[in-house]
Amino acid sequence: xxxxxxxxxxxxxxxxxxxxxxxxxxxxxxxxxxxxxxxxxxxxxxxxxxxxxxxxxxxxxxxxxxxxxxxxxxxxxxxxxxxxxxxxxxxxxxxxxxxxxxxxxxxxxxxxxxxxxxxxxxxxxxxxxxxxxxxxxxxxxxxxxxxxxxxxxxxxxxxxxxxxxxxxxxxxxxxxxxxxxxxxxxxxxxxxxxxxxxxxxxxxxxxxxxxxxxxxxxxxxxxxxxxxxxxxxxxxxxxxxxxxxxxxxxxxxxxxxxxxxxxxxxxxxxxxxxxxxxxxxxxxxxxxxxxxxxxxxxxxxxxxxxxxxxxxxxxxxxxxxxxxxxxxxxxxxxxxxxxxxxxxxxxxxxxxxxxxxxxxxxxxxxxxxxxxxxxxxxxxxxxxxxxxxxxxxxxxxxxxxxxxxxxxxxxxxxxxxxxxxxxxx
DNA sequence: TCTGGGGTCCTAGGACCC
DNA sequence: TCTGGGGTCCTAGGACCC
Numbered sequence: 001x002x003x004x005x006x007x008x009x010x011x012x013x014x015x016x017x018x019x020x021x022x023x024x025x026x027x028x029x030x031x032x033x034x035x036x037x038x039x040x041x042x043x044x045x046x047x048x049x050x051x052x053x054x055x056x057x058x059x060x061x062x063x064x065x066x067x068x069x070x071x072x073x074x075x076x077x078x079x080x081x082x083x084x085x086x087x088x089x090x091x092x093x094x095x096x097x098x099x100x101x102x103x104x105x106x107x108x109x110x111x112x113x114x115x116x117x118x119x120x121x122x123x124x125x126x127x128x129x130x131x132x133x134x135x136x137x138x139x140x141x142x143x144x145x146x147x148x149x150x151x152x153x154x155x156x157x158x159x160x161x162x163x164x165x166x167x168x169x170x171x172x173x174x175x176x177x178x179x180x181x182x183x184x185x186x187x188x189x190x191x192x193x194x195x196x197x198x199x200x201x202x203x204x205x206x207x208x209x210x211x212x213x214x215x216x217x218x219x220x221x222x223x224x225x226x227x228x229x230x231x232x233x234x235x236x237x238x239x240x241x242x243x244x245x246x247x248x249x250x251x252x253x254x255x256x257x258x259x260x261x262x263x264x265x266x267x268x269x270x271x272x273x274x275x276x277x278x279x280x281x282x283x284x285x286x287x288x289x290x291x292x293x294x295x296x297x298x299x300x301x302x303x304x305x306x307x308x309x310x311x312x313x314x315x316x317x318x319x320x321x322x323x324x325x326x327x328x329x330x331x332x333x334x335x336x337x338x339x340x341x342x343x344x345x346x347x348x349x350x351x352x353x354x355x356x357x358x359x360x361x362x363x364x365x366x367x368x369x370x371x372x373x374x375x376x377x378x379x380x381x382x383x384x385x386x387x388x389x390x391x392x393x394x395x396x397x398x399x400x401x402x403x404x405x406x407x408x409x410x411x412x413x414x415x416x417x418x419x420x421x422x423x424x425x
Numbered sequence: 426t427c428t429g430g431g432g433t434c435c436t437a438g439g440a441c442c443c
Numbered sequence: 444t445c446t447g448g449g450g451t452c453c454t455a456g457g458a459c460c461c
Contacts, residue, residue: 031447038447054446072447101443101450189441220440223453250449349448405447 001117001168002147002235003107003140005088005124007081008155008163010103010134011039014080015070017133018414018422026067030055033254033405034071042158071407077102079415083132091124098239106144108239114168121164141167144237145230148186149176149204173233177205187227192219208232245283245355251276252349256406258297259345265294266335267398272350273331274397277324278381280352286320288354290327292334295347308346311338320356323373324380327352328396 007013011029016022026044028037037058040049047065049058062069081102088097088105096108112120121138128136137158139151146167153176154165167173183193185204195218201207207215208231215224229236251272259265269292280287291314298308315330331350380392412420 033445033447035446052447056445059445104443187441191440221453223440246450248450252448254447347447 001109001112001140001142002144003109003121003138004100004144004147004151005105005107005128005136005138006151006155007084007103008135008137008158009039009041010081011070011072011077012041012044013134014077015068015073015411016041017080018411022068026065027070028058028062028067029070029072030409032072032407033256034408035254038072069409070411071409073411073413075413075416076411080132080134084128084134084136087128087131088124091120091127096239106147106239109140117166117168118164121166122162125163135163137163139165139167141173142233143230143235145186145227146173146176146233149180149184152180152184170233174205177208177231178203180204182207185227185231187223187230204231245285245357246279247355248351248353249276249279249285249287249355250349250351251279252293252347252351253405254347255345255403257403259348259403260343262336262339262341264398264403265339265345265348266332267396267401268348268403269331269335269350270328270394271397271401272348273328274324274394276350276352277322277327277377278384280355281322281358281377281381283355284358285355286322286358287327287352288317288320288356289352290315290317290330290334291351291353292331292338293349293351294335294338294345296340297344297346313338320354322358323377324394325373328394332396 009027012027015027015029024043025041026047026049027041028044028049029039030036031038034055037049037051037053037055040051044067047061047067049061049067055062061067084103085097085099085105088107092107092109098106098108100106109117109120117140121140125136125138128134137151137154139147139149139154141147141150150165150167154161154163167176180203181193182188182196182202182204183190185207188196188207196202196207201210208228210228212225212228215228216222218224219227226236253268253272255268259268273290291312293310293312295310296308313334315334317326317330321327335348383392384390414420414422
């Protein structure tokens with residue numbers, strides 16, 4: 001059996017833990033730059049606030065109903081996430097927890113069955129709540145895809161399910177498949193859902209009864225076949241190693257206000273590059289390739305929002321590296337080559353790819369200074385990590401950061417900064 | 426009119442996820 | 444006026460090789 005444990009309205013819940021006065025009040029959390037709504041409580045949902053909608057469009061509802069608004073505080077959410085995952089590990093052991101995203105984890109439950117599952121689920125739900133203040137929903141089933149389906153059902157009717165749904169005997173699974181729409185199946189997105197509906201395939205049960213050949217031909221080849229098998233109860237999506245390293249690392253941001261100045265653009269890209277390099281060093285990797293892209297601001301008369309035109313460039317590095325200064329140099333050269341005077345830019349990003357393990361780097365006899373660079377990086381990372389912020393940085397990343405994103409409703413760093421510690425009198 | 430066959434590697438782009 | 448950020452996997456097709 002597999003389980004998925006998913007935190008309810010995670011970002012909102014994190015804010016609520018430290019603001020008990022907001023209990024049962026509608027809350028929303030905004031994306032970077034306060035652009036979109038990315039998390040909302042059931043109370044906010046009930047008012048009619050949609051998911052992932054732009055903030056300005058929901059503003060009238062938010063004001064009319066006195067909804068509490070927060071800018072995203074990733075520092076806080078990351079720390080709370082770590083706490084929740086630690087609790088899960090105490091139940092099934094570290095090796096059986098796969099952290100799938102900031103607010104979700106799969107558990108491998110081989111050996112559990114029947115009433116044991118129910119008892120385990122209850123205990124996990126109650127303990128996570130008691131120790132962290134976060135409420136979770138749990139779905140259990142023979143495969144990851146079916147567990148996701150169970151989880152969705154648990155969330156849909158929280159009072160009846162008590163946030164837990166277990167699909168175990170075959171009849172339970174079939175009944176669940178019959179009431180699940182194709183668009184609610186994990187792995188079926190907008191495109192495939194539309195296509196399936198056009199063919200008159202509307203439920204997960206309908207999908208499960210399709211032939212393997214049809215699915216292979218019409219639903220992305222082997223990916224579709226895997227999905228089909230999962231729905232039939234055949235375990236094909238295995239648990240991933242927690243320490244699996246990223247194959248690509250990127251840092252991209254919208255600007256607070258449009259940037260027209262080459263200097264500011266270079267500052268932003270230098271700053272994103274140092275963030276990306278930090279992530280790269282954390283997994284002891286080195287990149288062979290770096291790419292940079294810029295998105296300009298242009299009026300688009302389309303009803304569905306689209307970003308402006310994007311330009312990009314990449315550089316193959318002479319040898320794999322994780323040193324910030326060695327990455328910033330080509331990044332800035334690319335910015336210069338891409339920049340067009342007079343254009344307004346609203347977003348930029350850096351992507352590090354072709355990542356190899358750091359220890360595989362061949363020493364270069366003609367560059368003896370390399371190890372000094374590496375220890376300097378380590379020192380920077382240690383200081384920045386212990387202070388939970390960008391305390392030490394390269395000058396090229398700028399000091400004023402006029403392009404920085406807007407965050408008007410940021411909450412304190414309750415769990416990671418002494419000065420922000422919650423006080424009780 | 427005829428125009429080999431088979432393999433590898435790489436990249437761009439499409440689909441999906443949270 | 445104002446629309447996030449960070450990933451994964453797979454496929455098709457081009458370049459190149461013998």
